[in-house]
Amino acid sequence: MMDGEEIKSSSNSAPKRMGTFATETSEETGGRDRWGNRMAFYLAAVGSAVGFGNVWRFPALAKDYGGGAFFIPYVLAFFCVGLPLLTLEVALGQYYQTGNVGCFGSFHPRFRGVGMCAIACAFMLVVYYSMLLSWVTRAFFESFGSNDPWADENVTGEDAVSYFYNDIIGMQTLGDDLRPTRIVGQNVGYSFLVWICIWLCLAFGMKWTGRIAYVSMGLPIILLFVFLIKGVTLEGASDGIKAYCGEWDMSVLTEQPDVWSTAVSQIFFSLSVTFGTMTAYGSHCPRGEPAFLNSTVVGVANCTFSFLSGLAVFAAMGHLAFRQETTVDEIPYAGFSLVFGTWPVVFGTLPGGEHWVRLLFFDLFLLGIDSAFSILEAPLTVALDYLGHEYAKWKVAGAFCVIAFLLSIIYATDAGLIFLDTIDFYINFVFLLTGFFETFGAGWVYNIKEQVASLGPKPVFSYMFTHFASIIVASGFWFGLKNDNAAWAGFLALFLCGAIGFGVTGFFLSERMNEEPGRWTWGSIIYELTLGNVMHLRDTLSTVVGYLPWIWAFAMKNLIPQTLLVLFINLATSKNADGDSVFGHYEGYVSWPFQVLGILVVCFASMFILVGFATPKVFKAADPPAKNAAAAKLIMAGENSPKDVDGADYDRADSEATGSDTKLAMDPIKSDEELVEISA
Incomplete structure (x- = not known):
């Protein structure tokens, strides 16, 4: 680590190196506790x-x-x-x-x-x-x-x-039913x-x-x-x-x-x-x-x-x-x-x-x-x-x-x-x-509003539906059939569903290309659909937390959510030795x-997910602390190091949080209720 080095960056470049564990003070971290090293x-x-x-x-x-x-x-x-x-x-x-x-x-x-x-x-x-x-x-x-x-x-x-x-x-002291006695x-x-x-x-x-x-x-x-x-x-x-x-x-x-x-x-x-x-x-x-x-x-x-x-x-x-x-x-x-x-x-x-x-x-x-x-x-x-x-x-x-x-x-x-x-x-x-849901949020939901605005809703949601519907159908064969052909039947179903779904998605993409001639090539529009939003997440995070490989972004969208969904279905459909679920x-x-x-x-635990989807205001109080989010806005704009940000900067960043070139690139998608201000 580089003691005492401050961040020097312009509005067009990412910070080269952030502060260290050893040199930050409580005031410089907004009062947030730090590891010693x-x-x-x-x-x-x-x-x-x-x-x-x-x-x-x-x-x-x-x-x-x-x-x-x-x-x-x-x-x-x-x-x-x-x-x-x-x-x-x-x-x-x-x-x-x-x-x-x-x-x-x-x-x-x-x-x-x-x-x-x-x-x-x-x-x-x-x-x-x-x-x-x-x-x-x-x-x-x-x-x-x-x-x-x-x-x-x-x-x-x-x-x-x-x-x-x-x-x-x-x-x-337990009996045959194993119920507690003391x-x-x-x-x-x-x-x-x-x-x-x-x-x-x-x-x-x-x-x-x-x-x-x-x-x-x-x-x-x-x-x-x-x-x-x-x-x-x-x-x-x-x-x-x-x-x-x-x-x-x-x-x-x-x-x-x-x-x-x-x-x-x-x-x-x-x-x-x-x-x-x-x-x-x-x-x-x-x-x-x-x-x-x-x-x-x-x-x-x-x-x-x-x-x-x-x-x-x-x-x-x-x-x-x-x-x-x-x-x-x-x-x-x-x-x-x-x-x-x-x-x-x-x-x-x-x-x-x-x-x-x-x-x-x-x-x-x-x-x-x-x-x-x-x-x-x-x-x-x-x-x-x-x-x-x-x-x-x-x-x-x-x-x-x-x-x-x-x-x-x-x-x-x-x-x-x-x-x-x-x-x-x-x-x-x-x-x-x-x-x-964590990886689905990172790989699919993040920046989806901009992706829909760029490509239109049909290819975006067709691509999403194809991915997860294919996995669910294939899992029905993998975990529903109890014979030696289950694996091959599942992969065949995965291939057929994927081929049909991606074919439909390709048709929607061609429509979009015809609507905006000269803007897209097949390579650029496929990249935007398959990786555009998650690469934006990767690039945004990289300006603050350092290098993230492109394969990380690929896995976050096209591998990990699908894998975890398969594991969940596998667990949910498991049987006891006597054949009961x-x-x-x-x-x-x-x-x-x-x-x-x-x-x-x-x-009880799943209730939090459902309540969050239905009434997100319930958990709004746990959003990022205002001055931490505001500090990130300034760092993203290349204007400050973490040690340069003071109370006036926080106030200025909050006032510029929307409609400005310095707004935080990680701003989530706004809902109709305008629930997504980064600074509460």
Whole structure:
């Protein structure tokens, strides 16, 4: 970074380099809190992305889907879906200097509800995620007790997991219907302790949070290498590593087509996108920070951590298989059976094993606390922007933590794991839906008014309808037919629907060319239709957040919304083993309270999207703060650096917000009610 360098730009050129974390003052940032430096942002963002799923889900997926062959769809999913979506959220937060609601309301005021839906889901997510942390915390403290199950040399993974389910969660009192019968008091106490820790991580500003991230993410990185080095030196470790990535069964790429959707889902949920977290974190970066570079660092670090975690896990599994004289395939390698059974049991057999077990649970706590406080940062940022920073952050964070703690008590019952599993499944519907609308807004809705004015409504909406109708029809074959021909039938339907729709669109384009002879060539009019609006978004963001590749814009319109729509349809049409729809019958749990509560979560979160579409004024208060938006207008016009903008400039920018050459290029489309003033 370039300390002290100011932006020098003309009205016809973009800023060369924006201010730094280190040199901005509170006055220069409009009072918005900043990260202490770029490394603090990296560690906090990576800490948000890296969590339990990197340890207990990613390695299991690799094992289930052809070993090393799984890395092919995983890497493709990262570059084609994960990284572009992560870049979008970081860039918008950085550009608008506000949270999810204001950012996605910039596409159209009716998309404010999409942002509200995301932060509502984030809050519900952190409520149950905190209980996972509580169980890990309890396991850590109980490893110091006389009844520590992992210290017994003869304990098996099954014994350790049984202890976790029956003693830590308290499931031994459940009946056949799995309905809750009691509250496990110890888990309430540990939950309270966890929420105190989360509050302490958030209460004192982003610089404080960044300093905590040095420990909460820095230590897990060090410990990962400690566990990895120790694991690979154990007898039998090579067998575990071979099962993880030493064998590449390429046949799964064609014979198990669900490997592709599974890889996309893993990337989608492991990068903390659609929670509002990355938008909130980006809003605390100076506008001149390179959003694409920062997103790439965070994304690559997340994937690397997942891969190395898999090596450490399977090395330990290979050793346990060696000790038990069995194969790696017979050792539990996913979920709670891994982190409370296989892995601690392996470390418990080492010299000083009880200390290794404690170190493992401490490492898991650090991984979880990072994710927990980052998820809560999303609704907290929106609340603080809504309140205009009239209240100290520690007070608002305290209110959120108290409410979340009270709500988390349902997961402290003996059926807490069943509640958690159910809500975790149903909330996936909303996250996929939110991700679809976020990318649909960026790729299709943004600047559509100007696109319609330029090309006419018929080709624009014909092209849009063709894209998504073709996907829906093809998905009907992919997920509706239960035979070997389903995939080919779906692709054939996709091709035929696309050919007809694009043919009609081409006819409308030819009509437009005849109406305006000399203005268009086939190349220019197709470019304007397929990429014009989203390239405008890319160029606009680039003037403030730095370089964004053209392929990012292409993916945002022509790849990611379609992919997320397919994943949503796939999830919505999934069946249980008995043939019932998974929605409403997940895992065969009884309807009350589990299925009902899960469906209510979907309805509650989706309500924000519907309300936003119907009455966008409801969420107008969460639009970008006036002086942040006004400062962006001046920067876009090349008149000021972030450090040059003062109160008079804000007032002048607001007065010039419409009908002027200096107006913000990100101005959303105006509705009939004139709802889209950037400065509220």
